[in-house]
Amino acid sequence: MKNNIEALEKTRHPLLGKENAVVEASRCINCYDAPCIHACPTSINIPQFISRIANDDLEGSAQSILESNILGYSCATVCPVEVLCEGSCVYNNLEDPPIRIGDLQKYAMAHFYEKDAQQRLDSLSNTSVTGTGGIKKQDIKVAAIGSGPASLAFAAYIVLNGGEADIFEKEQEAGGLNTYGVAPYKISYAESLKEVGLIKDLGVNIKTGVEVGKDISGADLLSNYDAVFIGNGLGKDNFVIDLESLDNVQGALPLISSLKQGDLASIQGVVRALVIGGGNTALDIAQELALGGVEKVTMAYRRSEEDMSGYAHELKLARSLGVEFLPNHSPLNSLKSEDKQNKLSAVVFATPSGEVSIGADLVVFATGQLKHPLQDIFADIKLNDNGTVAVAKDMSSNLDKVYAGGDSVNNGKEVVNAVAEGRQAAYSALKKSNKEVYWGRFSE
Known part of the structure; x- marks a missing residue:
């Protein structure tokens, strides 16, 4: 089975060699107001990272990606690029194959992860966005419930802007669906944990085996943190007929x-x-x-x-x-x-x-998932009719200091949507706390 999965992964998102990557990157015509950027929920500057590949600047290419999407590797492999960035490439209108954006993004991110931990941190603290040569500390401490892509992004962008972040995860490993629920032919267990490792290296404290609402209360989080992010996704599988107890x-x-x-x-x-x-x-x-x-x-x-x-x-x-x-x-x-x-x-x-x-x-x-009983954690949290958390455009809930994103809000969209929502919540929490926002690309 392992060999079959690896073969399919190579077919879907092959790791390009340098020559093929440069040739493919050179096809990009660097569109003005590029439609591929608009099609990406995290608005990665796609022409920029591709042009840097064409010019053999892989570090700069990875920086361009990570400024907008801290989980750039997994999104390169699990994103439905056919209906997002590549689906919007202008080459589709010319009856030519679209730029292989997902493969190029994976190429740049694979190079980034070949670096050791310190080299990765140095790269992230010296980007075109900050130009600071280091991360400036700020007095803000946040908590995230769950450790899926939304929470990882929220915590990472807080820490990259000088704050502190704790993530509470009931499972024994972090990463959410990337680790446990996305098919292995798209992203392996080890690949997901590699990205989790980057988030830890940034200084995010991930506390596994801790269930909010059981081992620690929502009230405790509100008392001890400047902001709390709900990113614990959806719950158990929904069995449309009661057969769960049967062995097969x-x-x-x-x-x-x-x-x-x-x-x-x-x-x-x-x-x-x-x-x-x-x-x-x-x-x-x-x-x-x-x-x-x-x-x-x-x-x-x-x-x-x-x-x-x-x-x-x-x-x-x-x-x-x-x-x-x-x-x-x-x-x-x-x-x-x-x-x-x-x-x-x-x-x-x-x-x-x-x-x-x-x-x-x-x-x-595979008939959907049940919702977590979030009102057991925050009794007064406002939910939509379908059980998801009701949020404003800035990802804030009706409760002061409480934000939400990922599947608990969007009811099961893509990993890239979760990253975008976690990043937006981080920006909102920083602004509300009157902190400087100097790392990352955010929208108002």
């Missing part, structure tokens, strides 16, 4: 987490796998199962292909791996195994032509 039924995220950490026990001996859902997580796990050697992988979705939230390019890739996609299949109930084991043998679906049953050795639900 899993939620997509726990299964992806196991596979990322090399635990293949759940798929050993599986010949037929059934994935229920039509989003990008469903597509991720379907592809993982196909790469893992499962002979028949079927994906069933309750609506039409046009209605699915998963990206068309991901569905195309899944089909190329042999995944069967069945639209207009709404799960009704299950058929238990006849050998009295705690397993099901099939799931019954309603379809336009009547009920059908689909047999499977493994059933995976």
Whole structure:
């Protein structure tokens, strides 16, 4: 399975060699008011970082990326560039292939991570934004709940502007979905932790194994910090029919987490796998199962292909791996195994032509996630009707000093959206505390 995943990663986002990177970077025409910048939620100065690659200035290229997106490596690999920056490249209008922005960004960031920790810190403290040659300390201390991309960005941009930041994470490793929930063919467990390592090296204190609301209260955070950021994402997988207790039924995220950490026990001996859902997580796990050697992988979705939230390019890739996609299949109930084991043998679906049953050795639900009970942490926090945190444009909540971002606000957008929201919250917290903002590219 590992070799299959590595092969797919090389196909999706190959690590370019120097000659190919320079040739590709030289194709960029440095557009005025570049549409690729507008298409990037973190507004990376894409023409700038690409031109620096063309001129063999890889340190400057990485600086251009990190000023806007501190998680530039993971976003280069997991971002749906086909519908973001590359999808907006002007070459698309000329019927030429768009600039390979994701591959070029990965090239620059891979070079950055070849440096040792001190070299990386020196590079970050001497950028075109600050020109200071060092980080100026400021009296502001913040806390973040959860350690996913939004919290990592929030904490990093606070620290890079001279403040202090503590992150509280209930899991044993930081990184959120990058570490535990994004398919390993997109980003590996080790690659995610490499970026977490950068955040730690900056001086962010990440306290793992600590659950806010259980081990420490929201009131304690408000008493001890100048700002608190809610970035703990979404909760457990949502099982649309009650099958969670069966041995061969899993939620997509726990299964992806196991596979990322090399635990293949759940798929050993599986010949037929059934994935229920039509989003990008469903597509991720379907592809993982196909790469893992499962002979028949079927994906069933309750609506039409046009209605699915998963990206068309991901569905195309899944089909190329042999995944069967069945639209207009709404799960009704299950058929238990006849050998009295705690397993099901099939799931019954309603379809336009009547009920059908689909047999499977493994059933995976990728039908969304439940929300965390945030009002157990902050009783008066205002939530939207869908359970996400209600925030203003500056990412502030209705509670003084409390900000939020990532999946707990956007209900499951991309990693790059989470980074943008965490960065914006950091800017807002700094401004509200009357602190100087001198590192990073922010929007008012």
